Amino acid sequence: MPTPTSSNRLTVKSGKLPACDPCRAIKLRCDHDKPVCSRCRERGRGADCTYRSRPFKRPSTRAANWRSQENNQAHHSGVTADETVNPPAAFQYPNPGYLGSSSHTTFFDQLQIQKTAETGPTTECNSHPNPADDYIFDDTCIAKGAELILELHRDSLIPQFTQLFRRWIATGTNLALAGPLTTPCASTTSHLISNFDGTHASATTISKRLFYNSRCPLHLNHDTTLDEYCANFCGPHARWETLGLFCTAVCRASIDLTYAEPMYGSEQQRRRIQKLTLSFSDRFLDLCLPLDCMNDIQLFLTYENFISHSQVDGDQSYLSWRKLGDVAAALFALGYHQQQTESFRAAPAFLRDLRQAAFCRTYSADKNVSIFLGRPPRILRKFCHFYLPGDHDADSHEASRSPAVWLHTQKLDFATDSRWAGLCAILKDDILDLFTEDNYDERARRAWLIEADIQAQWLAVPRSCRLECSLKACDRRPVERDFMVNMKLNYLHVQFLLRLALVRPMSTEPDSDLLDVSLKMLGLVVETILLKDQIVNSGTSLVWKVAYYGLSAAGMICLTLVKRSFAIQSFTTSFSKIFQELSILAAEIERGTLVYIDSPNYALLARATQTIKAILDRMMTPSSDNTMVASDNQIEHPTASEQRETLDDGSWWLWDNTNLQEFELSFWHNLAGHPSLNQ
Template sequence: MATRAKRLPASGLPFKRAIEEPGASSSSPLDLEPDETNNIGYDSSSAVSSTINTASLRPQTVQYPNPGYLGSSSHTTLFDQLRRDRSPQVTEAIAEPEKAPSPQRDYINDTSVSSGANLILELHRLSKIPAFIQLYQSWSATGTNLALAGPFIDACASTVESVMSLCDGSLSRATALSQNLFNCSSRPIIVEPNTSFDEYCKSLGGGNARWETLGLFFVAVCRAAVDLPFAEPLYNSEQERRKFQRLTLRYSDHCLEQCLPLDCMNDLQLFLQYENFISHSQIDGDQSYQSWRKLGDVISSLFALGYHQQQTESFNAAPDFLRDLRRLAFCRTYSADKNVSIFLGRPPRITRRFCRFFLPGNHLQPSEEASRKPQIWDPSQGPSFITDSRWAALCGIMKEDILGLLSQQDHEEKLRQGLILQEDIQEQWEAVPEQYRLQGSLKGYSRRPVERDFMLNMKLNYLHVKFLLRLTLQHSASDPDPQLLAISIDLLSLVVEAVMLKDQLINSGTSLVWKVAYYGLSAAGVICLRLVNQSSSLTFPQANISKVFQDLSILVAEIERGTLVYVDSPNYALLARATQIIKSLLDRVISSSFKTGTIVEPQQQTAENAEQWSALNDTNLGLWDNSGLQDFETNFWLNLADHPFLAEPVTR
């Protein structure tokens, strides 16, 4: 029997059904329409009284979970198909299901409303919303913004200002405002195919203010504080800035936690989850469990909304701007899933063979499913979040296929597939318009700082895909071949140039610290392995040796001076440990432990170290076991520190 996935409504916003118990009232005094008393400019004194006096009169409801997207294997989809396909002979045999009651507003308990009121009162006491808005505006004036929710933040800022202007500091008024936010957040966001962007924004502000609206504003302010070192009167020192970042991230967390229990999935909530994840990775660190879990939440919401199946009728019924934002959300999350998995050495959670997704942006031909086939780009578009996301998704596809090579036991077959991948990588890169491709030095491009960062992201991603492929095809983990070494040198050089020109770049979605930790340390790790390996018969390329030592020295100096990360920064431990090992290696270079282009073998090697490194040389590269070196995290640098060459005393 043919089956098909159960479709979401055009808005993509399924919501739970609340079935009233017998005898319950069909309406509630709290069911206020946004065009009436819930308008953000209304005199809420009567509503406050109604909220307090009628709290005990709320109808008791039975809540059923929001199923979200249901695929073809779901029994619900099968029974729906049976009703659609039944023949006249069996029509009478199958009873028509009872009509479900119309959706009711989700039950919102007093504890949640009180928690929201406390947040509103805290913001009122702080009296810094105008300063928050000014900080965001200063940041957005640099040309950057939130990757997904950026188009909405101006409207969110106006809404937050309006909501807070209604708070007089009393608990009753704060409770009424909190109740209103919950009421609106529990309603689906209705969109039609012809809904305009301005109409969509109006449905999120004014009397329709939602917790998602506030959450997006606070995460934007948090991101601004990450990028701007000074913003008086909010902060004027690094310690105050770190404290302010955590404060605004806590506000964003609070708003998100108010939305999720309502079980009313929607696009705005998805955007908030993604931006909240990015901020947690920057504030808590890229290795933190908190950011890892937040990424998992984003992926779960993508699947529950059905955005991994973008060929469905409901997905394509959305207005163009919203459909592109959904595609953007999937592309960026898909890319983040691959990058974080590689960085942490854990399995990815989105598998392409279970997804059908398309790239955002203008298409010069009918939209094609994202694949390794070279894409056709619109050369009239400049570097932007859309072009950055398109390229990130394409690189994510190739990274997923590279990871798949790790399970290939036949080396000849692995090599054959790897060569095909190598050709595909190059064809994809050459299909990118020249105005996006970074061909020379960063300082040679006269562009806005944010556009430079977009171009930097694309080039780093391209080099990293090539890096991973060559690393996967290696016979020995500790003996990189000339191709891998050359790619590593280019990758490290580009990262170091970005560090040196950091004042001429603006964070376009991935921070400079992430670029150093993810790309720079990977490249430096391969170079260090090559330098300390005694068994290699290959000489280090003389043309690059001075440039390599210069780049490694600059990286060490920037980290040690604290211009890149501070001691209390979450990624400091990883970077500092790597710096110590690199510095130790450079000391041996300066002390002439090297002959011309080759490494002098150490006179002694303990049996324990010899056994360790013999096992390392023979290991098969595997990302998901303890021998995997692709992540180049703390354990890699700890193991490298025990290498017998680095254990030698330095002779001068």
């Protein structure tokens, strides 16, 4: 070893100790807390440090290995230790996730397999780095995490959140996808924050540990139980996703529970709690994403975060739309759109159910939101091979339009709701393709095939899960009632879309089948509104039922009333019942029992209400078909029926330039501009 010179010897002047030169080896410290690395100590640097009162720690094994590698490299390259290039810092390569057959990695992996077969096995590096060794956590991220921990502790939020969460799950509901995980996540979060002393140093330590755990892979095998699986992210292995799921569950609790004193007793206070808990959910999720370690827990959090945004920000919000795209991206990155792989089937049964439910619910949401907003869907079935939750047999068939196999003992739960949502999404996917078919005869031929599949799918559902009577006569638990309403509305909506696809271009005659489906769908929505105190949100909120299903049905009925208000024979239901249900829908929205003025979907529902009221007023205005004769000039004026016929001369048709009407805000703006409503 070269003799240290005065230029590289550590000296003390005026009681100050200069730090040694930067070094990439493991650094040690002396008592005055100035960094002195092990390699510098061996060269004699730091020998004159008069402030050192305790010996240096022995260098770590990893540092010794690095130093040995450097010496070997220096020996072979002919350079001295002083001239050795420092080894590079650990670098985190992107986590590629699922890679399909067309990816370059898969292509070169095939070449590597062929090369290995010819030349023998080779040693490959581990593609899953050790979180403790290969990732240096960013100080800024750690500081953000620590601030979140301090904020939760400083405002004493966790005890209040926990109380609200327990009151919510006592009603029988939970998160639609991550429900089995919320209780252990709540316990872990409560324990983590309650044992926190409130200091910044402790918050930083907790933040580092959460980052470390969030980087660790989830350990499981075919025989892993749910409790063993939860141990990966609960208790001492808490992750940022754990806190995120808990805050998301609390956000959903504040959406479902109108009053939860003393936490909130007014709508304004409840909205503040919703936004606060959703903000925590967003920030916890944002801490996970930079780690580039997508896993099941992150997927579940991403999905539940999207649902909460749709309910807090509104179904027309761009943020909600973007969040749905994040869920689809997570599904593709994990490869859950290709569920026939061995790695997917190697997971325990409960986890396969959760993964399959995640795909079915996201696939269904993608179709529903794209129809509601009139935007292209993100998930196309022709690129996906998926199964329904509960299909674990080796001979199980992929989800398709063919009738699914149901157990006669099928329970009404989130898995059942997810199965039906996935099946309806398949049918809606094929119906959307009908709108692109220009040949009407071909469109009709394909539509009748879909119609047969719709009826076969519905009849295959166990009778115990089908709503075949009025909701009031349904003797089930509140949460089960809501499941049955969800399934029936989804079934009716598929029929509604199919009948809508069969409307001939430029047609002015009402379609009796389309009207009949619309009346059934509106009737069920109105009945659900009236009995809202006897149902519990099972994942699809009442506001979404009204905005998505109710307004679609009401829009079709209103359009028919405007175009053929005098053709009573167009309806199989009495006018009095039609007016009654439209009036109830308008009154419930206008009186604020469904949405408040600051609710995200208020603008859409309020505009629809104004148009519905205008149509009802116009239809119920007293009129006479007798000729009205002026007393002074005896001029005959057109009768009321003649006025309607003049207005309905075929020059105004709302769907002349569109294939699929979304019954969204623009529809009600256009309908309000009909000439008959401006007289």
